Amino acid sequence: MKITAKNFFNGFFVGIGAVIPGVSGGTIAMIIGIFDDTIEATANLFKHIRKSLLLLLPVALGAGIGAFALSILLDILNNKFPTSTKIIYCTISLISAILFAKLNLKGKKHIFSFLFGVISALFISILLRQPIFLNLEH
Numbered sequence: 001m002k003i004t005a006k007n008f009f010n011g012f013f014v015g016i017g018a019v020i021p022g023v024s025g026g027t028i029a030m031i032i033g034i035f036d037d038t039i040e041a042t043a044n045l046f047k048h049i050r051k052s053l054l055l056l057l058p059v060a061l062g063a064g065i066g067a068f069a070l071s072i073l074l075d076i077l078n079n080k081f082p083t084s085t086k087i088i089y090c091t092i093s094l095i096s097a098i099l100f101a102k103l104n105l106k107g108k109k110h111i112f113s114f115l116f117g118v119i120s121a122l123f124i125s126i127l128l129r130q131p132i133f134l135n136l137e138h
Helices: 002-019 025-032 035-043 049-080 082-104 108-128
Strands: none
Touching (some): 002 025, 025 035, 035 049
């Protein structure tokens, strides 16, 4: 029962990550340590049905509830505090990227690639904020 509850709460956080812009459920799964297990359970679903479902069902249920609950909250926050909410999105995305890099990137080559990706993403997002790209009605 403890494993199932833990899987549900892990899934809840994966669902939250899936809803936040700039963060993915996969990144959250990797940060909390269930990514490899869920991939293995999915790949071996028909080989080890019971074992796979004991992991995947609570994770999926938690993810669905987490995504639904956060969607409601974000809708309220976006309507009442749009600028503050966007700042929170950016902060969470940055923290997620840093945690991902800390867990997975070893050596200067990987860190350079990571920084190049972050800078490229920032450049593209600044470029897309120009009025010529935002005026889609014409």
